Amino acid sequence: MAENDGGVVRTPSDVDGAVGPVDYHAVFSVLSAPKAVLAPDLTILDANESLLRTIDAPASAVVGRHYLDIFPANGPDRSAVDRIVLSLERVARTGRLEMIGPHRYDLRGPGGGWAERWWITTNLPVLDAAGRVTAVVHRAEDVTSVVRAGGVAIPGVGRTTGPADATALSVVDQALLLGSSVDRYADVITRERRASLALQDSVLTPPPRIPGLTIDVRYRPAVPEVHVGGDWYDAFVHPDGETTVVVGDVTGHDVAAAAHMGHLRGVLRSVAFATDAGPADALDTTERTAEGLGLQALSTVAVARIGTPGLTGRRAVRWASAGHVPPVVRRADGTARVLADRPSPMLGVGLGGPRTEHRTSLDPGDTLLLYTDGLVERRDRSLRDVLTELPRRVEALGDLAPDQLLDALLAELVPLGSQDDVALVMVHVDGNHERTSAGA
Incomplete structure (x- = not known):
């Protein structure tokens, strides 16, 4: 049985020196997609290096602050942040995973202006042994290049962002083969998941x-x-x-x-x-x-x-x-x-x-x-x-x-x-x- 020592999980083989401890905070820090761990009240408990690089901020400026303090509404799709916050609150309340996207949330570019960015966001509950939500993992996948190249239909925009030519299809096919959810079908998948959850919610009253x-x-x-x-x-x-x-x-x-x-x-x-x-x-x-x-x-x-x-x-x-x-x-x-x-x-x-x-x-x-x-x-x-x-x-x-x-x-x-x-x-x-x- 593994033992947990301050976020470092030690396996039985540690006694023999064959395998060292696994520092899951270090693992979390090097994951490629931007991720944050939030308390149920949406206070940010931790952020990985990818997220800190994306928003160009140190951990000291992020950890301990409310999500909206770090990601205020801005740009052409101001409702995106509202949708994300409502999703985070639902996940914290219900313990059910939710996926949102693609949605637009622009970031500051090198010259100080706003750079167009598109994201797929996944909010995952962390449950304790009794099934209570103790934290929410917030994951953002940058799909800007796929949206621009692949002609992905954007909910609420009523248009596509480019022609669905062979090159774009190749990009999408490669993403699918790699098991990525970042593709032209992300919105369909999200809608299907929401419909499934709505079906079960209507039954489990x-x-x-x-x-x-x-x-x-x-x-x-x-x-x-x-x-x-x-x-x-x-x-x-x-x-x-x-x-x-x-x-x-x-x-x-x-x-x-x-x-x-x-x-x-x-x-x-x-x-x-x-x-x-x-x-x-x-x-x-x-x-x-x-x-x-x-x-x-x-x-x-x-x-x-x-x-x-x-x-x-x-x-x-x-x-x-x-x-x-x-x-x-x-x-x-x-x-x-x-x-x-x-x-x-x-x-x-x-x-x-x-x-x-x-x-x-x-x-x-x-x-x-x-x-x-x-x-x-x-x-x-x-x-x-x-x-x-x-x-x-x-x-x-x-x-x-x-x-x-x-x-x-x-x-x-x-x-x-x-x-x-x-x-x-x-x-x-x-x-x-x-x-x-x-x-x-």
Whole structure:
């Protein structure tokens, strides 16, 4: 295991003297494209040599100052800086990568005048083990020569900057072969990424606020730079006051999987709400509906319906699974267990229902946890072993408040990120648990 010593990562081989420490600040300094590391409030924490050379300023004039102090709006496209700042703020808030460009931001030339410059900007979140944004890496790629030579369409300008002749195409083709994002398709890529994120944002909506229940959700993608995939969560209230929560996992973690996920989630939500079907019937009807509509999506899904409270505050729970990993219940006394079920087919394999509906209950202070397999699947361990261990890991987090449980669980089970997407839904029944904890 590597050790971190003030930004210098030392590997085990350092003990033998075979490999020296890796100074990541030095690595950052020599990277070719201009880069800056910003705090969530957009204070500049560090800048590499390329950025300092580009703006002709020493580090002492940049570090510790707000982004707008170093890059004020100027030139013909004054809105470019506003777009960048809004993007930085979104990335700091949501933890999702964003790309902007090409956009124009002129710099001072050797003679003191303004020199036309075009850029593609990428803002990347730096996350801690709990998934919180601790910093934003701001990367700018100078694409002025490509814009001038290749006839790239510039958003908002309504023109191209030159003929798309064979020479220009050769420049673009070379850039593509080198894996560069700096090419004539950068704007198309950016638009596609934004559309993908908008699709997922429209699906992964905040849970409803329900008196007596605390519902919390999390989504962590397997590929941070994409931030779209096939996992989803859902929660909604029925007219009779009961609550349905869902987690699902469509095969894949790319834009196509996100699209299939959105379709399937919509069908399941509509079926469960409109027909007032229980969890097992909702899954069976969703499969038949999806097949009839030609929706080709292989997916595991878990559905739970939580009833309204009785005289003691107890709520009946009905739940069903379509090939999904089983839910976990943590009781008010801190004990936890996996809700075992008989295997049932995933949606989309054509085996049909009827699926089995299971029953349990939640008392005040109890918590129900639904999750996707990215939380528990490991390449070096069997799923059975990890599921056997899971209740103990949940019990170890028993002293945490409900709103801290999911972040702590992610930090505990996938501290370095998962090989698959992870979606989680927690339903906590408010009441005695909080009073007992306060008096303990």
